[in-house]
Amino acid sequence: MDKYIFPAIFEVGEIKGYCVTFPDLPGCITEGNTLEEALQMAREALELHLYGMEEDEDEIPSPTPPERVDVPEKGFVAIVEARMPLIRDRMAKKAVKKTVTLPKWLNDLAEKEKVNFSQLLQTAIKEKLHIRENH
Known part of the structure; x- marks a missing residue:
């Protein structure tokens, strides 16, 4: 309803x-x-x-x-x-916090390159689920 x-x-x-x-x-x-x-x-x-x-x-x-x-x-x-x-x-649309585990070397490289972890994870999940639009 x-x-x-x-x-x-x-x-x-x-x-x-x-x-x-x-x-x-x-x-x-x-x-x-x-x-x-x-x-x-x-x-x-x-x-x-x-x-x-x-x-x-x-x-x-x-x-x-x-x-x-x-x-x-x-x-x-x-x-x-x-x-x-x-x-x-x-x-x-409410954000939820997730804890992820990465190898230290990968985390260090990503931080050095100023990777936005949240944005990258969202993009990867959308690709995996074949989602083409924002929900």
Whole structure:
């Protein structure tokens, strides 16, 4: 699915800010010092949580209608939208660190010639997999 909409519970903090939870998604929790920050953090938390569920092939539950969400005394419900194509694209382009082992003499020569190891490895992998475009 390309877009999800889930209700979130915003609870006013004891000192300041807001704690945000998603009743349909246990473990999806965030916070913000201001309402604006809490809304932004809620969207990001929802997107990343759902992305992880998609990657793990977990079943994503149907959202509870907002009027059926139990709201604490110092809280309120807000609807949060996650647009998944944006997060999927961002995560696909995220750099991952790999450790490689080379003979010292080869490493020394490559460094002397100012070889960009990351670029060279990416190029070699693309050639090996017959990939002609950037993904």
